[in-house]
């Protein structure tokens with residue numbers, strides 16, 4: 428068995444690590460949001476994402492069968508064991524980039540979770556149905572905010588365009604296709620993500636035209652996160668903060 | 682001490698009415714619609730809960746409160762199960778719960794996606810302040826007539 432990839436486990440880690448890393452990044456805004464309402468909205472979004480993480484990683488831990496929990500997977504793995512797309516781990520930078528990233532992800536997550544509801548794997552379908560309700564709500568807000576900032580002042584438009592140019596090359600990885608994706612598709616557990624690209628593009632293009640923003644033409648995509656082949660330097664720094672308590676005081680509870 | 686043989690599920694439902702939502706104490710966990718099933722057999726009382734939001738921090742408090750309440754009533758062999766499917770929806774709020782929310786100053790959820798009226802003065806001229814609020818289940822709105830801000834129970 429050793430050396431053979433457990434595709435279902437890989438798939439579940441990809442789901443749970445996306446929501447975990449984005450959830451943690453989003454939680455970095457807690458207490459420093461640009462306005463009280465935004466601070467609360469960011470904290471609540473982070474909470475939803477961490478809740479979804481518990482479901483995905485909880486199931487991943489069962490499938491792994493090594494007697495580990497969702498918490499163990501979150502707090503005791505090293506950067507190269509993470510399977511999130513790179514876009515999730517880049518720093519927040521500013522409110523604009525944080526909300527643009529949220530929008531680019533939500534616009535993927537809504538059609539993706541919609542499909543996963545039909546998974547032949549009952550657990551996957553249940554987690555997807557639960558998460559989808561939250562993702563729809565997130566999309567409503569991230570879309571509105573991207574449009575408001577794009578169609579805001581000259582300064583806000585300029586910064587949103589710059590952030591879109593920066594994040595765009597990270598979006599391609601959402602639509603990867605490798606042996607795990609093919610295995611999931613063959614078993615009816617999940618569609619191959621690349622089949623969702625058109626739905627995603629339509630959704631984001633419509634918002635960008637309302638926001639007076641222009642998506643870059645290039646299809647160049649950074650990758651390596653969802654396979655664990657190569658993360659950015661940022662993930663290690665983020666995990667150093669996120670994991671410090673469990674690393675320093677193993678098994679600490681409160 | 683209640684013997685498990687004599688307790689009925691109707692009684693358990695009744696007792697659960699005394700367990701308040703820790704974040705909105707005017708409604709019970711039954712009003713909130715998170716108690717899905719109560720199964721009673723000769724050995725065991727099983728209560729199945731569906732969480733509101735996947736990351737809602739109140740869920741562990743709710744589980745503890747249910748245990749405390751039922752053990753106070755003499756239920757010694759309780760099993761609490763969490764079930765995420767079908768996913769919780771605000772359609773499961775009871776009519777009594779909706780009315781209590783409004784009395785308390787929280788506008789109950791509406792399929793239209795926003796409050797029907799201000800819970801303070803009943804004006805229909807209301808604006809959204811933020812899509813999120815003080816707990817995962819609420820959003821912030823305000824009234825153009827009485828100028829008071831109020832919570833709206835999000836419809837999901």
Ligand SMILES: [Zn+2]
Nearest residue numbers: 799802824827
């Ligand atoms: Zn009013």
